[in-house]
Structure formats: C-alpha cells, structure tokens
Amino acid sequence: MLIVVALWFAVTQVWHLISPGRFPSPLDVYKAAVQIGTPPGYAGTTLVHHVVISLELVFFGFLVAVASGVPLGLGMGLDRRFEAFVNPVFLAIRPIPPLAWIPLAVVWFGLGIQAKIFVVWFAAFVPALINTYTGVRTVDRTLIDAARVHGASRYRVIRDVVIPAALPHIFTGLRLSLQASWTTLIAAELVGAVAGIGHVLIVASLDIYPGMILYGMAWVALLGAAMTIVLGRLERAAMPWLR
C-alpha cells in the first residue's frame, strides 16, 4: 500500500510521467479536499452537505424498498397462489437493470428527488424481494410442522419460526440492495442533480478537475464501504444466535 502511494507521488509529482490533466497528484487531491471541505465548497456547497444529501436519498429509497420488498417476498414465499399472481409481472420487469429506469424516471418525475428515490427504490426492491422469498422457501418444513403440532397459530408460526429462519437470507438481500441503491443513486446524480456526491463528480468532470474527481470517487468508495459495515453490525445484532 505504501509502495503504491510513494509510486503515485513519484510518477505524478517528481518525474512528471503522467500529465496532471489526466491523473492528479496527491497534492492536487489534497487541494481539492481543502477546497470542497471549506465554505463555499464546490459544485454548490460543501462536502458535508453533498454527503448528507446523497445519504438521505439512499436511506429513504432503501427503506421504502425494504418496506415493500420484504413483505411482498414473505407473501410470495408463504402463499403459492399469491406467488403465481405476482411472479410473471415481476419476472418481466426484473431483467431491466435499475439504471435503465433513469430516463423513464426523469420523464415521469423530472430531475428532482422523486426520480432518484424511484430508481433507488427499484434497485433495492428486486434483491430484497428475491432473497426474502428464497429465505422463506428454504425454511425447514419440519420446524414449521413442529410448531403447528404444538398448536401455534398461523401468525405465530410466521412471527416465531419463518421470519427468524429466513433472516440470514433477508440480510443477504439487504446487503445486495444497499450496494445496488448506492451505485444507482450515484448514476442518477450523474445524470441530473443539484447536489450530492454524483453531482460533484459530474461538475468536476466538466471542469476537468482530476483532483476533485479522484477525491469524489474516494468518498463514493468510503461511504459504500461504511454502509456495508454498518449493515453487517446490524445483521449481527439482529441475529444474536448466529454468533
């Protein structure tokens, strides 16, 4: 890792092998970091504000997707008729990548936050639903039958047997959902936004400002990694019996 940073510094700053217009030196990135970190910031506002806006949109879209995808997946896993009812439409829509919904979302909702929440919702909805469904379907039948024999109501079977048993799958789905939402949001912000990390990237690109591009990309990676870690913690907290 250290070798790479040293090499980077040498190639860009000392030997000037790569033109600064193509790839920034560490110093350029530092300058960009200072510029966007202090008011008036860059691309409209400071970094903190851009990050907050992007995170808000991701969480909102993600939560709506979880709130709709997980119950629908549960329903499809529990009831064959409901599955048969929903599945064909779902199968027809699923192969369309979330990014391909962006132009449609822009026509429907304009460039505001609704369009972004819509595409983020769609990106997160599909994995949340599929994995919940898989989770419910792979619950050990013996467990359900045992609970039934002991007189548990249908509601109690779902709450105390099916959901806990399906949780590992559900969390896998949530992790995929979250990653998909983040990628999709960045794409949506690249297409059109007034603030947010993706907006920073596109403005930096138009300004030919490599230092800022690299700094923005670093934040995309950092926030993506941070979200995955937080969800991992949540997963362990939700399933103490797996520890």
Add this chain to the structure above:
Amino acid sequence: MRSRDIPYSVAGIVLFVGAWSLLAASGRINPIILPGPGDVLRTFADLTQHRFAGYTIQVHLASSLLRFLYGFVLAAVIGVPLGLAMGWFRWLDYVVSPLFEAVRFVAPIAWVPFAALWFGTGIGGPVLIIFAGAFPPCLINAYRGARYVDRNLIEAAQTLGATDIRIIFQVLLPASAPSIVAGLRVSAGLGWQSLIGAELIVVSAGIGYLMVQGQSNLNTAAVMSGMIAIGITGIAIDVALRTLERFVARGRT
C-alpha cells in the same frame, strides 16, 4: 409451478396490463408521459424500421453489444489469470489485495468522469466502465477457485513430479473452472448494467443513448422500447453463460 396456479398467473398479467392500458386510455395521464402497452409495441416495431437518434434500434443494440464484449473480454482476460495467480502465489496476493479492496468499493458508474477525461467520447470510456463493473467478480471467483482447490490434488501432482506449469494448467485450472464460470456470469450481468449507465452519460450511439434521446424528446414509448431491448438482451447473455456453466459442470464429472 402447479397447473392449478396458472389462472392466478394469468390474472396477475391481465391485471397489470389492464391497469396500465386503462390508466393510459383514461386520459387523466398525458399519453406522452405514459403511453399504453400497444403504443410501446408499435413504437418498438417502428424503431426497427426507422432511424431514431441516428440509427435503427438494431444498430444501437449492436454497437452496445460490441462495447460490452470489449469490456467483458478485457475483464475476463485480465481478471481470471490475475485471480488464479493471486491464489497460487501468496506474495502477489499481499501486493494486489489491499489495492483491489480499496478500488472495489468505487461504484463502476463513478468512473464516468475519468472515462470522459481520458477517452473523450470514444469507445474507451464505456469500455473502461464496463471493465470496472465486470472485473471484480472475475478476479474474486478465480481467486477463490484457486484457493479452495483440494490441497491433496496439488500435492499428489507434485509428488508425481509435475512442474508448476503443468499443475497450473492440469490441476488448478480444471478444479477452479466452475467457480470461474460462475464469476463470469455475475460479471456479465454487472457489466451489462454498467454499460447502460455509461451510455446514458458518455456516448453517441447505443441503446442507452437511444433512451436518453427518447427522454429529451419526451418520446416515452421509445424509452420503454429501449428498456425492453435491454431486458431481453440481458436475459440472452445470462442464458448463454448458464449454458456454459452447465457445460463446464458436466465436463467435470
């Protein structure tokens, strides 16, 4: 699916298409915003005959596929050998892994600004983005495949006096093939998605470009036609690789 569930499936489709048609025909929503299913199909047929955004839809699709192939093949040709080598030589693993982990979390789409900066609107930009999307699964699965090869097999080959090269080609590669092919399938899916993202932003032909043009001309039916074409192509790519997967699995036994 059981045959007595089919009525429910039919009901689901009818309800979906019916609600869509009714909503479009009711006149409460501007047909520019929401064309009916019939309109979309008609537009799709029309796009195969007449040029839109410079070309017919087949030509757009062909240029998208070509870009996809460049990026995907590049990712496979670099990612698979590198992953195998990382699984085989520990020192390479230690050198590449930290760098790879750092870059992996950058969403492929976030490469768009650099793609534009380095390649302009040429073919290099989208290829870079597809590569960024398709590369990680190639590398990770080849690496895992090589790491989890049964040690006994390798040691047996060594005992019998096989050279490193022979072990790599006759033990390591066949043993990790299923994992590699699974990785290729994931990476094809991600690459195809990234391509659409790239074309929305930095390209002058291709199916994503057609959709952007449809969007800015408020031709929603064209946008939807583009989505259909993308979906069908995505399925076709997945089916092709799934066939390869089965083929490899059969060759193993």
